[in-house]
Amino acid sequence: MTLKQLEAFYWAAKLGNFAIAAARLHVTQSTLSKRIAELESSMNHLLFDRSGKRAIPTEAGQRLLAVAHDMLDLRDRARNTVGEGESLRGVCQFGISELGALTWLPKFVARVRLEHPGLVLRPYVDLAGQLAKRVARGDLDFAVAVGPWKEAAEMASHAVARVRFSWMASPTRIGVGTVITQECFEQHPVITMTEDSGLTHAFEVWAAAQGMQVQRILVCNSLMAIAGLTVAGIGISYFPAEFMRPWVERGLLVELRSEPPLPDLEYSFLARQDDARELVSRIKRYVVEEVDFSWDTRFA
Amino acid sequence: MTLKQLEAFYWAAKLGNFAIAAARLHVTQSTLSKRIAELESSMNHLLFDRSGKRAIPTEAGQRLLAVAHDMLDLRDRARNTVGEGESLRGVCQFGISELGALTWLPKFVARVRLEHPGLVLRPYVDLAGQLAKRVARGDLDFAVAVGPWKEAAEMASHAVARVRFSWMASPTRIGVGTVITQECFEQHPVITMTEDSGLTHAFEVWAAAQGMQVQRILVCNSLMAIAGLTVAGIGISYFPAEFMRPWVERGLLVELRSEPPLPDLEYSFLARQDDARELVSRIKRYVVEEVDFSWDTRFA
């Protein structure tokens, strides 16, 4: 029994398909098939029922699956536990949403710089879609963005924060207390971020669920720019409620309820699934600890 | 990183010596050394401080050690969980002490036969020393006996029961309430089991600790025979208190206190350390559950 065999078995069982599992592990299907066959023979048990089209784990396979998962987990732990306590060095390129950049990024950077003086951080601010693509390509070590919203098999995501969003507009455009309905979208232009944005994606899902038709005359890739446009009375938009509070308090924007309300957005830590580098797992811990979308650079 | 490497590292760290670890794993020192070197290079960390004579794990090694242990544990679990639920087949030869044979063996056999009709059980009754030797040689799959009392590196033992022992004699030989002291050993012959017995070994340890000189005129390899001799008033001996109660209650024997009292004896499940067969691990569970030295065939 080897770790490779267990890994092959695990992913084949998990994905229900040898070919996909093989791709996942960067080996040919033949290799994967053989690894599983070896495992089966070393255990004297068939692990898959191959009669159908999908590869279904047998009873024995089911039992092994849980143990195999723990093994692989432990393998990653072993890899990372060794370098523990030493400070990281090298370069870490990561993606971050604009909102993140304006809220928790400085604290995060400060903390990491303090504990890992030898590590060069290269934050890259962009929309969720772009970030995901870059992580998948390996340009970025990880990203923190809204998601996951495009199912990509090779990506692992881990939710790190929920953020409440509200519709907002300038009080010169819309009365305080107005409830956003389909009607509003006919009267007011909606300003959204570009398509690649996680925010926009969430909005589209929401609008589609209500069967709403929306005129979107303005699309922009910067949250702060949209905020400016909204304050100027160009249209209505939706923002992280907490983050915009200063504007609301100064009377530049009013918060509007909608029926149904916008769902909270989930921000996730996004990395390649097969990236077990110590760098990633350790930095991830800092992200989990430091992410705080209510903290705000503007008032720090 | 492979399981072989982790195993090599684990035993080298645990035993503090590459050569012994290599023997333990049935490979040459060169192979073991290389496996560890590979592990070190795959981790980019030295795992041992080789400066001294003993191989001391480094800081990183220490951390890995715990994880490695869990991994190996999990590997054995993986091997065994797969066949779980199916009934065992084949032959199981195991050793058992006379006391065990007269107490819990029947229940144990009944239970195993019920759940594993395809398994042939071959209990072999002998003294602890012989049993241990046979287990080590591989003649027996396991044994349950007093011990471990000879430190053998390749044996794994797991305590399964404590049994209280008392000095006993015929009331025709010795007054009720007599306290056993050095003096008694000058007046009364002590009947013990042969040297290979765990009981005898425990007695010798005890006697040596008190600095006692003992005349042992009678040595026998059967507990029941010794009981008969003791009832006949030939000498004094020590017995599992609970097991002899029927004799005591019928007035054939009296229980005597000694100063200090005999220690409880620990019975262990004994198997080869490198024997990870499913048979052994599963049968072990039955032993642990069924061992009960107070149950008694004579009255079942």
Next chain:
DNA sequence: ACCGCTTACGAAAATCGTAACTATG
């Protein structure tokens, strides 16, 4: 010089991918 580990090297075995093959829906 001995002990404990590493290195060199060659034989044996494994691993892996290409490509052909088989079975299922």
Next chain:
DNA sequence: CATAGTTACGATTTTCGTAAGCGGT
């Protein structure tokens, strides 16, 4: 006939043991 998995086979890589090397005591 297309999809999903297995088998055959040869090239490459890995693994392992023997034996020599090497650095402390």
